[in-house]
Amino acid sequence: MMRYLTEKLCSETKFLNMIIYILSNFFYIKIIFINTQRGGIMKRFFNFAFALGILAFAIISCTGPEGPAGPPGKDGSPGTAVCGVCHESSSFLLAKQMQFHNSLHYLGENFGIANRTQCAVCHTHEGFRESLTTKLDTTLAVIPNPTGPNCRTCHYIHTKYDTTDYALTYTAPVKFRYGGQTVDFGEGNLCAKCHQARPVSPAPVVNGDSINVANFRWGPHYGANANIYAGVGGFEIPGPETYPTSNPHKTRIKDGCITCHMAQPFGAFAGGHTFKMTYESQGQEVEHVASCATADCHPGTTKFDIDGKVTEIKNLIAQLRQKLIDKGLLDVSRNPDGTNVLNEYILLPGNKPKKFSSLEAGAVLNYLLVAKDRSNGIHNYKYTKALLVNTLNALQ
Numbered sequence: 001m002m003r004y005l006t007e008k009l010c011s012e013t014k015f016l017n018m019i020i021y022i023l024s025n026f027f028y029i030k031i032i033f034i035n036t037q038r039g040g041i042m043k044r045f046f047n048f049a050f051a052l053g054i055l056a057f058a059i060i061s062c063t064g065p066e067g068p069a070g071p072p073g074k075d076g077s078p079g080t081a082v083c084g085v086c087h088e089s090s091s092f093l094l095a096k097q098m099q100f101h102n103s104l105h106y107l108g109e110n111f112g113i114a115n116r117t118q119c120a121v122c123h124t125h126e127g128f129r130e131s132l133t134t135k136l137d138t139t140l141a142v143i144p145n146p147t148g149p150n151c152r153t154c155h156y157i158h159t160k161y162d163t164t165d166y167a168l169t170y171t172a173p174v175k176f177r178y179g180g181q182t183v184d185f186g187e188g189n190l191c192a193k194c195h196q197a198r199p200v201s202p203a204p205v206v207n208g209d210s211i212n213v214a215n216f217r218w219g220p221h222y223g224a225n226a227n228i229y230a231g232v233g234g235f236e237i238p239g240p241e242t243y244p245t246s247n248p249h250k251t252r253i254k255d256g257c258i259t260c261h262m263a264q265p266f267g268a269f270a271g272g273h274t275f276k277m278t279y280e281s282q283g284q285e286v287e288h289v290a291s292c293a294t295a296d297c298h299p300g301t302t303k304f305d306i307d308g309k310v311t312e313i314k315n316l317i318a319q320l321r322q323k324l325i326d327k328g329l330l331d332v333s334r335n336p337d338g339t340n341v342l343n344e345y346i347l348l349p350g351n352k353p354k355k356f357s358s359l360e361a362g363a364v365l366n367y368l369l370v371a372k373d374r375s376n377g378i379h380n381y382k383y384t385k386a387l388l389v390n391t392l393n394a395l396q
């Protein structure tokens with residue numbers, strides 16, 4: 001009885017709980033007090049003292065500060081079992097961490113400068129998760145002390161403490177910021193949320209008025225892969241090539257971006273959570289063809305350049321680039337060795353605002369879209385080719 005009482009009393013830490021507990025047990029204590037009315041003087045005294053003792057013990061032991069938690073029970077701590085669902089000795093989780101630590105999501109440093117309200121949704125973890133709640137394209141405030149995209153950006157880590165925590169934070173169709181079309185790439189919607197064009201402002205209209213460009217960073221921003229993949233957002237000048245209405249790489253690949261960029265990984269170098277399609281080995285660039293070489297796609301292929309299509313697109317991009325330089329429309333001075341196309345912009349002499357005809361601006365827009373996509377047609381061969389061929393044709 002005594003053990004039952006002390007255990008029960010001491011498990012109640014709050015004073016209020018204790019009072020409620022004592023009241024609820026009043027009947028029980030009363031019986032002990034009633035016992036003090038019976039029997040001999042010694043027995044009465046003993047019963048009275050016993051009842052008082054229980055009350056005093058309850059008050060002292062239960063109103064003091066809470067002590068530290070004890071060590072796990074010898075039956076094995078339930079806490080460890082919960083954590084062990086993921087933090088276990090296999091390399092299942094570790095492999096993803098190793099791959100991720102080799103990705104630009106982890107290594108990139110632009111989250112540090114792109115934490116302003118217009119940038120933070122795509123560049124910071126905090127901004128992205130905030131936008132999933134607010135449904136806005138901007139954050140409510142600058143994100144202080146930001147982190148770049150990480151496990152918690154794409155998964156609900158440490159929420160329910162079971163494997164549902166690996167569910168993706170975003171899977172719904174995506175409404176483009178530029179153009180407003182809604183696209184659905186399955187699980188690839190998560191990627192499209194960030195890897196899409198920013199609104200081009202002002203935007204040229206085919207056969208429309210000239211536009212005034214005030215900032216050399218004018219254009220679709222750096223990562224408009226989703227627009228190319230969907231086949232929208234280009235300046236669609238009529239010409240010898242027709243603009244396709246579908247993209248076999250989109251209709252035949254259920255989860256879009258993920259199927260190729262997160263293919264069966266090669267160590268921590270490509271595929272999986274590196275999101276990479278290529279890696280360096282012994283000074284050579286190796287193409288990770290795991291997703292291409294499957295039975296229902298391009299069985300047995302060892303390279304991206306199937307039927308010379310990548311070479312064809314690379315040549316067209318190089319031709320358009322040269323034409324734009326010759327016409328004084330493209331600034332490649334920030335990319336002196338030609339290795340980082342992301343550093344190429346529309347040319348504003350003296351960095352002053354300049355008027356461009358809609359064709360001039362549209363031609364630069366198409367170049368920036370296609371060249372900065374960097375898939376050389378793999379994301380959408382026909383759309384890429386149509387934009388390049390028709391732009392070159394119109395600039396003749």
Ligand code: HEC
Pocket residue numbers: 079082083084085086087093097151157158161162163164165166
């Ligand atoms: C559903 C899987 C899962 C469960 C269950 C889980 N974790 Fe984690 N834990 C993760 C992942 C994923 C990370 C992030 C790893 C990374 O950032 O590289 C992580 C990270 C951590 C870290 C590193 C610091 C941090 O927060 O990123 C600690 C410490 C940790 N977990 C402890 C625990 C403990 C303790 C439990 C049990 C109470 C637990 N985890 C349960 C998946 C899990």
Ligand code: HEC
Pocket residue numbers: 104105107108109110111121122123124128149153188190191192193194195257258261262275276
């Ligand atoms: C929260 C926004 C966000 C999401 C979601 C996201 N990315 Fe990214 N991704 C970025 C940013 C930002 C960078 C560049 C980081 C930097 O430079 O600091 C990047 C970089 C990359 C790169 C490297 C590009 C290069 O220049 O080498 C690849 C590839 C990539 N992401 C693919 C994906 C894929 C595939 C998905 C979907 C599984 C995805 N990303 C989801 C924002 C995102």
Ligand code: HEC
Pocket residue numbers: 110113114116118119120121122123177193194195196197198221222223342343
């Ligand atoms: C719609 C999402 C989105 C928004 C909004 C956005 N970015 Fe980005 N940004 C990206 C992605 C995705 C990349 C990665 C391109 C790549 O490496 O493939 C990127 C790349 C960059 C880069 C790297 C260019 C390079 O040369 O490596 C810089 C710098 C940058 N963004 C700055 C900004 C700033 C500043 C803002 C706000 C004014 C901003 N971004 C807004 C998605 C976005």
Ligand code: HEC
Pocket residue numbers: 092093096097100105149150151152153154155166168187190258262273
């Ligand atoms: C840019 C988004 C993104 C980031 C960042 C990211 N993941 Fe993932 N992760 C995914 C996607 C998408 C899948 C599904 C891949 C597939 O279907 O093949 C996935 C799958 C997983 C899985 C497999 C889940 C299963 O049920 O089989 C684990 C485990 C995982 N990620 C852990 C992590 C950890 C740990 C980190 C951080 C080190 C991380 N992820 C970072 C997008 C991301």
Ligand code: HEC
Pocket residue numbers: 185188191192195223225226229249253256257258259260261275276277278304373374375376378379
């Ligand atoms: C059919 C497979 C495939 C699909 C689907 C795909 N990609 Fe790619 N992606 C590639 C290949 C191949 C490259 C070029 C790699 C190279 O040559 O360096 C590439 C290049 C890129 C790059 C430039 C950086 C890099 O890794 O070279 C980014 C960023 C990127 N893709 C993001 C995306 C996003 C976001 C989606 C979904 C909207 C997507 N990709 C869909 C295969 C694919």
